[in-house]
Amino acid sequence: MSRKFWFLTTQSLLKKIKTKTFIIVNILLLIAFSSLMNIDRIVLFFGGNFNKENNIMIVDNTYKSYDLIKDQIENGSTIIDNGLKFKVTKLDKIEKKKVKKDEDIMLVINNNEENTIDVNMITYGYIDSSVYQIITSSLNKVKQTLAIENLDISKEELSKLNESVSIKREYIQKGKNENEESMEYVLSIVTPIIIFPFFMLVTLVIQMIGAEINEEKSTRSMEIIISNVSAKVHFFSKVLASNLFVIIQCILFIIYSLIGALIRGGTPKIDTINNVGQVSKVTNMINDTGIFNNVISYIPFVLILMLVTLLGYSLLAGILASMTTNMEDFQQLQTPMMVILLVGFYLSIMSAMFDGSLFIRIISYIPFISAILSPSLLLSGVIGIKDIILSTLLMIVVIYLLIKYGLKIYKEGILNYSSNKLWKKMFKALKEKN
Amino acid sequence: MLKVKNVSKSYGDFKAVDNLSFEVKEGEIFGLLGANGAGKTTTFRMIMNLLTPDKGTITLDNKKIDYDVTDKIGFLTEERSLLLKLTVKELMIYYGTLKSMKKEQIEKNLKIWLKKFKIEDYENKKIKELSKGNKQKVQFISSIIHEPKLLILDEPFSGLDPINVDMFINAINDLKEKGTIIIFSSHQMNNVELFCEKLLILNKGKTILQGSLKDIKNNYDERRILIKADVTKAELLKLNGVKSVIIKGDEIEVNIENKKYAKDIFDYVSKKNNVLKFEVVELSLHEIFTKEVGDVNE
Structure with missing residues (x-):
């Protein structure tokens, strides 16, 4: 059998x-x-443009936001590095003809009634969600900074405020770690x-x-x-x-x-x-x-x-x-x-x-x-x-x-x-x- | 010898086989007949050890049927049991090994049978690619490749043309000569008459007729008389024992309920003019089957 x-x-x-x-x-x-x-x-074998740079053009009608925005976008940290590249330039006036491709983004910064900023974003078409996320988070930070500046806080104090909180982790249970x-x-x-x-x-x-x-x-x-x-x-x-x-x-x-x-x-x-x-x-x-x-x-x-x-x-x-x-x-x-x-x-x-x-x-x-x-x-x-x-x-x-x-x-x-x-x-x- | 003794099998309240008994010796062909649902398949399944009888015993050479005994049984099922994706050779090796055969022996036997059935070229062909008749041949070979002691043939001729039927008949007769016990089931009664020395007719699980073909036909009371003479249908219908009269061209067919009336009818007809023919014939197995099974079912 x-x-x-x-x-x-x-x-x-x-x-x-x-x-x-x-x-x-x-x-x-x-x-x-x-x-x-x-x-x-x-992907490399087939070739392509892997070094796409997002061209951010800023029309700063507030005359004080450009540097802050440039700093935030170019150096601002995010949770995960998406590997995105940004080039931030200044424009004196709105020139829509300069927005010719998906990577071109024009930000028009205006003062509003509450003495903070409003932004008009002009793009060629839809933009990548990560790019959108980085821009909005940078603009929010700039808005916060401008609001704090209005409170007559010094640059040093402002820089300290913007710094991340340092957290040191400690675990009662054995074998636990931060990772x-x-x-x-x-x-x-x-x-x-x-x-x-x-x-x-x-x-x-x-x-x-x-x-x-x-x-x-x-x-x-x-x-x-x-x-x-x-x-x-x-x-x-x-x-x-x-x-x-x-x-x-x-x-x-x-x-x-x-x-x-x-x-x-x-x-x-x-x-x-x-x-x-x-x-x-x-x-x-x-x-x-x-x-x-x-x-x-x-x-x-x-x-x-x-x-x-x-x-x-x-x-x-x-x-x-x-x-x-x-x-x-x-x-x-x-x-x-x-x-x-x-x-x-x-x-x-x-x-x-x-x-x-x-x-x-x-x-x-x-x-x-x-x-x-x-x-x-x-x-x-x-x-x-x-x-x-x-x-x-x-x-x-x-x-x-x-x-x-x-x-x-x-x-x-x-x-x-x-x-x-x-x-x-x-x-x-x-x-x-x- | 195959011995089926007082075997019964029920499915719930339904009695599929009721107290069935028969014996088949080496070199005998036994006909197990019955209408659909009469209990033939259940009987075959019990012989093949696929079902266990509720009552009674089945033995082959005095051994109860187990997996060693089923190695000696060949079974040609009514519905063709072929693994269509395999080639002819692969299928034979598959079924042959399940019958405890060695590969070399299977290949040797296969070559002989393929030649006998004139399908040598199909050895490595997939079964699904074969014609209905050739599939039937392959199915037949698969049931005899292991040179069985007992061969069960359930409707072996269905779907075959007359030439292939002759081929099968020769093969079955060869096996009979070699001493194989053969149980044969078919709805084509002419084939049963051709082969079977002994037979049993089942109806709703019960045996209604059993014995040698000769005895069954001889002992059956009804007869048919074929007459060529100057006698009318009306005259014949008035005679004792006459059930029906049918005019077939210049011949008259008289069906009588008992052979004992044949002499009286002969005496009557012999007095008529132009008596060219008076022949008393036994009923065919087909007629006996129809009458018996039909009568019981009515």
Whole structure:
């Protein structure tokens, strides 16, 4: 029997791997991974104007704002350096003909009744939102400065007022550091990177098992197969083959990333392009948070939870597929599974919003959701390794129940070709003795 | 020998097979007949170990059916069970390995059968690309590639042209000669008459007729008399035991409810002028089947 089990598993696996679709998709994935990791080089290769300078022309009718605005725009700091360049010049009067392209921005500064400033912004078309943000924040600062100046404050005092407050952070709890506090921003970037491949692989495994079982059912080959091997052997061969396929695909993802990194050669070329420079800054920020150190120690636990959950999803998909007679029926029946996956995915992305919430902690234990939600909660420190272990144990209990009761449904389902009274048949199968 | 003894199977309140018993020896072809829903497929599924009987036993060579025994059974399902994306060779290796065969043996047997069915060129062709008749041949080969001890043929001739039917008949007879136990199910009664020495007619799970084809036909009371003589329909209808009279050209077909009336009718007709033909014939299996199954269903 074990020979037949391994034969069915190998055949099922080879059937997936030997397809043209698999080969083409993987070639495309290799290209996509390598390209994404070297996107700056590709952008550079195709050329273009990467040193666009925003030309700010100021008509200062207040006769005191120009220097302040120039200083703010050219030297003012923002939360993230967007790499934008500005050139600020003065005009004596409004000359709209000088606004000839998107980078040309004319600011007409006027005094208003409250002795502060009003600004008329003239542009060629729509302007970049970051540019708009920098200009408005600079103008607001100028307005504040002018208002303070009206209070007869000296330049030195004014400069001190404009200086940022120096904050020194101190933590009672051990092991906390300032860098980790910026985790929320980092998580919003890291979470999809970790979770999305898992989400994709689970979707893949569900679809594969459904398609294969339905193919065998719809062609009635199932009768021949099940007359030679038990339903149990058939079921586990499908589950194992699909899981092996997903693991192989996962390994290929890692290989593609390594190839991408190899092509990159470790040279940080990103800084040469200001417009995509943000990527390197985010990477540095992730490094600073120490997230990678945490990840390495968490990896085995998270991986086990993910593998166990993947197995759970494949078992459930197999059981549901046995109850259907064609792929359309299976698509309908798998919808709740996909909804659970999506709930986990969205909760994971939004996990930073629930910091400190008991609700999100409880949700993170729920089997099928735990593997998607837990990694981000673990990274943000909401849950710990113990919680991951608990989630894994809960998932193992669910797998045990799926095997114990699901197999009964599978045995009944795979030779059933009618959707008539389907649920009744399944409940009846559950009551039957082994 | 295949022994099916007092087997019953129910689906809820519906009794699909009710106390079924029969035996088939090596080299025998057994016809399991019945209208749709009579219980044939359930019986086949029980023999194939796909279903467990509620009552009774099924044995092949005195062994209860398990996965070792099913390795010795070939099953040609009514609805074609082919994995369409595979090539002919891949399918045979797939099904053959499930029957515990070695790859080399599968390839060797496949070549022989492909040649026999004149489809050697299709060995590496995908099944979905084959014609209906060729798919049928591949399906047949897949059920006999492992040289089964017992072969179940559920509607083997559906969709085949007369030339291919002859090819199948020859192949089935060859297997019979080699001692294969064959169970045959078909709605085409002429084919059943051609093959089956023994048969059983099922209706709503119950056995309504069973025995050798010769005995069944012989023991069936109704007869048909073919007459060529100067006698009228009205005259014949007045005679005892006559159920109906049909004029077919210059011949009269008289259906009688019991063979015992044949002598009286002969005596009457023989007195008439121009008696060219008086032949008492047994009913065909098709007629017996229709009458029995129809009668029960009425």
